[in-house]
Every structure is written in C-alpha cells, then in structure tokens.
Amino acid sequence: MNLIKTTPAVSSERLSDASYYQRHIFFCLNQRDNGESCCAQFDASTAFERCKSQVKAAGLAGPGQVRVNKAGCLDRCAGGPVAVVYPEAVWYSYVDSADVDEIVESHLKNGQVVHRLLTPAHLGR
Numbered sequence: 001m002n003l004i005k006t007t008p009a010v011s012s013e014r015l016s017d018a019s020y021y022q023r024h025i026f027f028c029l030n031q032r033d034n035g036e037s038c039c040a041q042f043d044a045s046t047a048f049e050r051c052k053s054q055v056k057a058a059g060l061a062g063p064g065q066v067r068v069n070k071a072g073c074l075d076r077c078a079g080g081p082v083a084v085v086y087p088e089a090v091w092y093s094y095v096d097s098a099d100v101d102e103i104v105e106s107h108l109k110n111g112q113v114v115h116r117l118l119t120p121a122h123l124g125r
Ligand code: FES
Pocket: 028, 029, 030, 031, 037, 038, 039, 040, 072, 073, 074, 075, 076, 077, 078, 080, 081, 082
C-alpha cells in the first residue's frame, strides 16, 4: 500500500489560466545606508518610473498584460541595478533609460530577451 500522498500534476493550460499578468517585472529599489553597494545608488527609482511610464504609454499595463513592481533587495546586488522579468525569470542589469526602453520594447512587448543586458549568472550578492 502506498502511504505517500501525491499532488495532482497541474497542466500548463491550468497554470496559464491562473496567471493574472502575462509578464511581471520587478525592480530592486533597495537602499543601504551602511556604505554597501545597492541598486538605489544607481538611481533605480528613476528606471522603475521610466519603465512604468513606458509600459503605460505602450498600452501594455494591466491584467493579462504587464505589471511593473518595486522590490526590495533581490540578492543579486553585485549585478545591480537589477530587474527581473517573470514568468521567464530573466535577470537584467541596466545602465540607463535607453536600456529600460529596450527591455520594454523587446521583452515586455514582444517577448524577446535582451541578451546584451542579461545579468551574468555568477553575480549574486
Ligand atoms: S540591493 Fe538590489 S539586488 Fe540587492
């Protein structure tokens, strides 16, 4: 007799039904006051606001589309400033507003990863 309880597999179709947004991007806005490196020191809040306004201007914001959110430290500070896009779990290290615009146009709008902005895999905290 098998006493181990199993969880029924969830089909990808059901997961798709459960997804409220098509894509979700989180910007680390963490501020450290102890001198350690943090995303806020690279003006991450300006990038966050830029992304929000560009997503809205492109008509991408809202349920079934894209959500732009603030986040605390994502523990990849060495690659900062960072943002991560789900469901693909793609990490970006951006520098300026042109980079943010490219992430919006390429990835958030068209589903194409911006390879030149990927956070190197070995960079953590
Ligand atoms: S401070 Fe931004 S990832 Fe840690």
